[in-house]
Amino acid sequence: MNVITDPVLSRIREHDIDLHDRIVAAISELSPAAAELACAYEHASPQLMRRYQAGALEARLSLAGRPDLPAEVAEVLARDDSEQVRAELARNQATTDRTLALLATDSDAWVKRAVHRHPNASEETKAAVALTTAPEELKPAAPHVNVYLDPATPSEQLRDYAAAAIEGDPSMAGNLRYLLRNPSLPDDVIPELLPAAASLADWTSLWERGRPTRPSRLWPSTLAFTMPNTPPWVRESLTKAGHPAGLITLGARVAPSTGSAPEALMQLVDSELLIRALWRELALRGVVELHYWNDEFEGDKFFPSRGNDESLMDPHGPIQFIVGGWAEHREWIEREDWLTLDTIYRVASFHMEDVVEHLDPELTDVSVDTFAVIGIAHATEEQGMKLTLTPEGERAFEQHAKNLSFESNDYMTTVTVTGSALPSIGYADTSTEQKLALAQLLLDSRVDPRIDMWGIANHFLMCLAWHPDTSEPVLDLLRAEGER
């Protein structure tokens, strides 16, 4: 498994190891997900590991995959109640024969198989497995090798696959996502490959390329900024050490940034701290409207719009998925309930195109009443006619909406901004120094082709330009950049 790195925590560790360990311990206490991340963090202390060896399942799973697990913790995990934890330990390439011997008589067949195949397993340990396992279960299965994903595939061959993808070879359509994750694929082909990526899976592979993703793409220090219960001293220490979230934390002083600009921006994007700071304020000020598109097929999109101004975001590219895609929880917005009258209007109006322009045989099968509902919805939504439904009309709309091919997960909802659980994250009330540093971070992050070509940095620069509280020095910087 991947070990999570964190340049901000590493910087603190260089100067004050005691403070570092206290911060990591404090982060681990924030939530089970935080404990899981802290237990996967590269510099987690042995004390922290001992503390979580009997902690929540997620934390134990993180521990079981670590390459530096203390022997006594490994022995505790070898007796863990969860076969998932024991299997993770048995697959961990750093697990010693002493621990593998404990797992050799495990009740779970998968654990025993992993022990039998383990390079550190001694002949005695393997024999112990064989004693309680049928020989056919221990036969090595024919390994399934995905050549696109396999780091052992020669880089010249990977270049050929990349060239095929760039040329639009159909055989690459479902395999590009694997190729993009292959660490042996030379980085210099990425800018050329970017336009060939055409699905959420491709885009996600690109976005995650070269970064640890399990248990999270976030640094533990970034997670700390997303939690309302993080002690203020932890946030302050992280800000002082140059965490990029300090740029959108009210009252924080700007410290020299830690990590590269693209890495820093990716943290602000993946944690959604930046959209919380900017989109939320822009929506509250009436500069943009926020929308949510439910789409089970392509993936959900969450995005701001400003009338018909399409310069905000490319509606067909990856930005709406990467910057504001599906998220399990966003407490700062409320989404419209399914099938309100507004939803019916919007979704029904989409059908007009199907009915009239494509003469869709399935939709022309609708009743004349449903056709009228579609037409009225379209006239209101798309043509902007000020038609008013009577109470009877509202009932008819609700009734006939059921006849349309409504998919609860394929429609656009309006979004209402609510209170933020993280009141210290914002933009308007940050200092000019912070605003300037944020603008500079966005400009600098464009060295990464994903951030540049997908328009991510430019989108946020535009948000700064539109924000009523962006001060003159920042606007000067943006103007100078615009002229360049």
Next chain:
Amino acid sequence: MTVPAFDELTAALSDALQREWDEESLAVLNADHDACLGLAIAHGVRHGWLATPLPDDAMACLASAHQFVQQLDRAGDV
């Protein structure tokens, strides 16, 4: 072109739409966009779904629908 009274117009358009639909004719769907919307709006008015008076742009769609239905009548389609 004689423009009938509002109630008469919406009733006639709604009837025409209903007949087209019953005959499974796609002619309605080939009508121009405004006429198509006009038929839908007329149907909504006829069934008491829409508050009246209608705004001007909706009235313009009714006029387009009226013209379309008259053309169909002349072609012997309705």
